Amino acid sequence: MIDKIYDWVDDRLDITPIWRDIADHEVPEHVNPAYHFSAFVYCFGGLTFFITVIQVLSGMFLTMYYVPDIVNAWKSVYYLQHDVAAGVIVRGMHHWGASLVVVMMFLHTLRVFFTGSYKQPRELNWVVGVLIFFVMLGLSFTGYLLPWDMKALFATKVGLQIAESVPIIGPWVKTLLAGDAEIVGAQTLTRFFAIHVFFLPAALFALLAAHFIMIRKQGISGPL
Template sequence: MLQKLYDWVDERLDITPIWRDIADHEVPEHVNPAHHFSAFVYCFGGLTFFVTVIQVLSGMFLTMYYVPDIENAWHSVQYLQSQVAHGQIVRGMHHWGASVVIVMIFLHTLRVFFQGAYKKPRELNWIVGVLLFFVMFGLGFTGYLLPWDNKAFFATQVGLEIAESVPVIGTDIKTLLAGDPDIVGAQTLTRFFAIHVFFLPAALFGLMALHFIMIRRQGISGPL
């Protein structure tokens, strides 16, 4: 059945050359755990991508029930957890995945740094990777407020005060994020939701595409 579907699509779009170009790409020996135990450190990038996919899929599920306003945000989360089938599991995956993806991208960044994989000709890919690191932090920060409970409220206040302490542009950054420079309220929740669901994911997908294209062109870096 799947083969017939593949043949039907291939006949119309000629996808076989594209698939062969991806599937037949050789993996260097130094990243094969069967040959080198140290090759496991090269798995952090793939694990980061895997957890990111889980975050995207679980986040799409959560947006089907989440209501981004101060009257209903907390109640919508509680409804998801208590009334929706498997809702508590999916939210738990998204909640803990947010921490796991930061750990994975941090370990991946350490591996790239200590093995010198950021050097010529991979400088641009290093810059893209660092930008991805900050985008992940932004997703974590903006997502933290969305449950609209006490912990999220006060943690966001602290985060906005830190942003405000940036020289010259700090007040503008806080106003941009919070909407109201004096209080964490309805505008803050709406803006954080928009940033978390639309703006940062768009940046994430664009940067990941660049990251993968450059990895494919330059290959996986070798040992130090």
């Protein structure tokens, strides 16, 4: 059945050359665990991407029930966890995945650094990777407030105070994140939701596309 569907699509769009260009390429021996045990460290990037996909899919599910206002935010999370089928599992995946993806990205960054994979001709890809890291940290920070409980509220206040202490641009960053209000309130929650669901994911998808295109063009870096 799948072969027939593929043949039907391929007959009209000629997707086989595109698929072969993406999938059919040699993988260096040093990233094959069958030849080198150290090859496992080259899996950190793929694992990070896998967790990112889980975060996107689970986040899409959560937005179907989440209400981004200070009256219903916590209630919608409570409803999701206690009344929606498998809601607690999906939210748990998203919650723990948010921490795990940062850990895996940190390990991936260490591998790239200590194997010298940021050097010529991959300097630009290193910059893109660092930007992806900052976007992930932004997603973690903005997503922390959304359950609208006391822990999230006070943690966000501390985060906004840290942002405000940045020289020159600090007050502007705080206003951008929290709005004009001096307190963490409805405007803050709305802005964090918009940044978490729309702006940062758009930046993440663009950076990931650039990251993968450069990896495809330049190949996987060699060992140290």
